[in-house]
Amino acid sequence: MILTVTPNAAVDTTYTVPGFALDRVNRPTEQSVVAGGKGINVARVYRELGGNATATGFIAGHNGQFILSGLRAERIPHDFVETGGESRICIAILDPETQTQTELNEWGPAVTRQDADRLKEKVASHLEGCRLLVLSGSMPPGCPESLYAELIEEARERSVPAILDSSGEALRLGLRTRPFMVKPNCHELGGILGNPIRSVEAAAEAARWVIGKGVEIVAVSMGKEGVLVSDTENIWYARPPEVPFVSAVGSGDAMAAGFAFGLLQGWPMERTIRLATCCGAANVAVPGAGACKRPQIEALLEKVEIHYFC
Numbered sequence: 001m002i003l004t005v006t007p008n009a010a011v012d013t014t015y016t017v018p019g020f021a022l023d024r025v026n027r028p029t030e031q032s033v034v035a036g037g038k039g040i041n042v043a044r045v046y047r048e049l050g051g052n053a054t055a056t057g058f059i060a061g062h063n064g065q066f067i068l069s070g071l072r073a074e075r076i077p078h079d080f081v082e083t084g085g086e087s088r089i090c091i092a093i094l095d096p097e098t099q100t101q102t103e104l105n106e107w108g109p110a111v112t113r114q115d116a117d118r119l120k121e122k123v124a125s126h127l128e129g130c131r132l133l134v135l136s137g138s139m140p141p142g143c144p145e146s147l148y149a150e151l152i153e154e155a156r157e158r159s160v161p162a163i164l165d166s167s168g169e170a171l172r173l174g175l176r177t178r179p180f181m182v183k184p185n186c187h188e189l190g191g192i193l194g195n196p197i198r199s200v201e202a203a204a205e206a207a208r209w210v211i212g213k214g215v216e217i218v219a220v221s222m223g224k225e226g227v228l229v230s231d232t233e234n235i236w237y238a239r240p241p242e243v244p245f246v247s248a249v250g251s252g253d254a255m256a257a258g259f260a261f262g263l264l265q266g267w268p269m270e271r272t273i274r275l276a277t278c279c280g281a282a283n284v285a286v287p288g289a290g291a292c293k294r295p296q297i298e299a300l301l302e303k304v305e306i307h308y309f310c
């Protein structure tokens with residue numbers, strides 16, 4: 001079993017609006033409302049791949065109850081900490097005519113140090129029997145940015161490796177605790193380095209810096225340009241096949257699920273990178289974060305180009 005942590009779970013609403021226009025009444029041709037938030041997306045894809053995942057994090061208010069009912073309906077095992085306020089609503093507007101996605105993401109409910117401690121206890125109670133901890137996304141307001149760092153330490157004490165996928169201070173502090181793996185996108189990693197990552201070479205340099213911090217594997221994702229992956233010895237660059245674009249929301253989460261799955265299967269790194277890249281790409285072709293299905297993922301496997309970088 002893997003445990004995914006989503007501190008800022010969401011009601012994810014996706015509207016498809018061909019010809020979306022500002023300052024007009026827009027009518028969606030399609031809409032979906034699902035339980036969302038990065039760790040929940042990871043759990044969804046990980047289970048689609050055939051693994052067991054339990055989701056935890058914070059939920060609040062009526063929206064939190066909606067998230068729980070969504071998880072029950074999808075049969076995703078979960079054990080969340082309830083806090084005050086309301087879980088956030090995140091709205092994505094997809095326009096197939098312009099291939100744009102416009103997002104409106106609330107900040108999420110205010111969380112206290114005490115809430116963070118309750119989540120730490122919750123995570124600790126699941127670490128027995130857990131093979132991997134996946135920490136995904138931003139912190140809700142008030143939540144200590146050190147939460148991921150604290151959870152990584154907690155997991156290490158029980159010999160559970162962690163994958164960290166975050167940004168800003170939470171990523172910076174998390175890196176200091178040497179998680180097993182990190183999967184930022186190029187903007188997130190460039191952000192904490194203070195240097196934008198605009199090329200595969202720049203991603204490789206950034207990846208070397210991360211490995212120098214004591215992390216074992218880093219994947220720097222670059223949207224449709226693919227992913228640069230480094231372990232302590234090798235660097236690879238993988239390019240996804242072209243897929244019909246519907247929505248890229250959650251592609252990084254789908255990719256993290258692919259890495260978690262391949263690594264826990266003990267696959268060679270190239271096979272794991274191939275799967276992770278396809279999970280990200282398959283997610284692009286469907287509306288909804290992490291809604292990609294196994295046959296679509298598998299159909300892409302042979303189409304990924306993997307280059308041994310150095």
Ligand SMILES: Nc1ncnc2c1ncn2[C@@H]1O[C@H](COP(=O)(O)OP(=O)(O)OP(=O)(O)O)[C@@H](O)[C@H]1O
Binds near residue numbers: 253284
């Ligand atoms: N347009 C695309 N076409 C094909 N593959 C894509 C596309 N966008 C993303 N991917 C695949 O998904 C992976 C992750 O995407 P991306 O870098 O956008 O993650 P992210 O920014 O962390 O996403 P999120 O945080 O919304 O989950 C990429 O490395 C690539 O393999």
Ligand SMILES: [Mg+2]
Binds near residue numbers: 165184185252253
């Ligand atoms: Mg991401």
